[in-house]
Amino acid sequence: MIQDIAPHRFDLTYKRDKASGDDYALCMENNRTLLRKNAAGGWEIPRFSDFGKDGEDLADLAYYLFSIDGTGYYYVKMPGYPAPAGYEFCPTSVFRSVEPMYQAFAGITATQLHRWKESRRFCGRCGHETEDSLTERAVVCPACGQVEYPKISPAVIIAITDGDRMILTRYRPSPDHAYRGYALVAGFVEIGETFEDTVRREIMEEVGLRVRNIRYYKSQPWAFSDTEMVGFFAELDGDDTIRVQEDELSEANWFTRDEIPDETVMNSIGSEMKMVFKYGSVEKYYEAVEAKKRKEEQGV
Ligand SMILES: [Zn+2]
Secondary structure (H helix, E strand, C coil): CCCCCCCCCEECCCCCCCCCCCCEEEEEECCEEEEEECCCCCEECCEHHHHCCHHHHHHHHCEEEEEECCEEEEEEECCCCCCCCCEEEEEHHHHHHCCCHHHHHHHHHHHHHHHHHHHCCECCCCCCECEECCCCCCEECCCCCCEECCCCEEEEEEEEEECCEEEEEEECCECCECCCCCECEEEECCCCCCHHHHHHHHHHHHHCCCEEEEEEEEEEEEHHHCEEEEEEEEEECCCCCCCCCCCCEEEEEEEEHHHCCCCCCCCCHHHHHHHHHHHCCHHHHHHHHHHHHHHHHHHC
C-alpha cells in the first residue's frame, strides 16, 4: 500500500529546524505542487538547493512537515510564484506516478497538510488570524487560544463475504468518486459511532444487508481525501438480497473468488482486501501474478 515505504523510515516527530539545502521543498498553491522535470521525463520533488540563491529565501518561509530517512520535507506556501523553467505546478494526481514510491507518499501526505493549513488560516471560534504552534504540528489562535490539529477523517471500508462470494460495488460517476473500478462498501464514521456501528450502518445504507463477525483487518492513511481508512471483513447474516443505494452506487453484486478481477495496482487497502479474499493472502496474490507472467512468457 501507498504508505508501505520500508526500508525507508517516515518520522513525524515535530521539529522547528530551519530547512537546509538538502531538504525537500514542497512549494504549493491551490492544491498544486511545484515539481521538477527529471532526466527520465518524470516529475520529482525539488530540494531547496535546486533553487540556487532563491532556495535560501524559500527556506526562510518553510514550515517543517516530516522526515524520511533523516531528510526533512518542508511546506512553502507559494501564492502567485511563477514556476521556473523545467518546473510546473502539478495536481496531486501526478504523485501517483512519481518514483520512487516513498516520494509519492511524501508528496501526497504534504498536500493533506497544505489543505489543512489553508483551511485554518483564521480561527473558527473568534475569526482572528492563526499562528503556527511553537511546540507541535498545530495552529493556535493568539486571541482565544483555540488549537487546531491536522484534519483526519476516519472512514471504514468493508469486505462483505458469504462463503466463496464477496460484494463489489461501482460508484455513480461524480466529482467525489473519480474511481471507476470495482470498489468495496465504504463510508465516513459519524458522530457517536464505533467503527463497528459505522460498518453496520454503511452496509445497511449502501446494499441493504445485515452482517455478523465483523473483524478488523488493517488501516491506511489516504491523504487524497484527508481520510484514515479502517478496513474490516464482515460476513453476511441472513438474507443475501442486495438493495442498492441508487444515489451513490450504480451497481453492487456478489462475485465469486474466480470472478473478482485481479488488481493491477496494490496501493490501496481496498485493492489489498479484494486480493486477500481472492487468493488468501497478499503473498499468494503476488505468487499468482508471477505465475501468470511466467505462463504468458512461455505460452507466446
Ligand atoms: Zn480565536
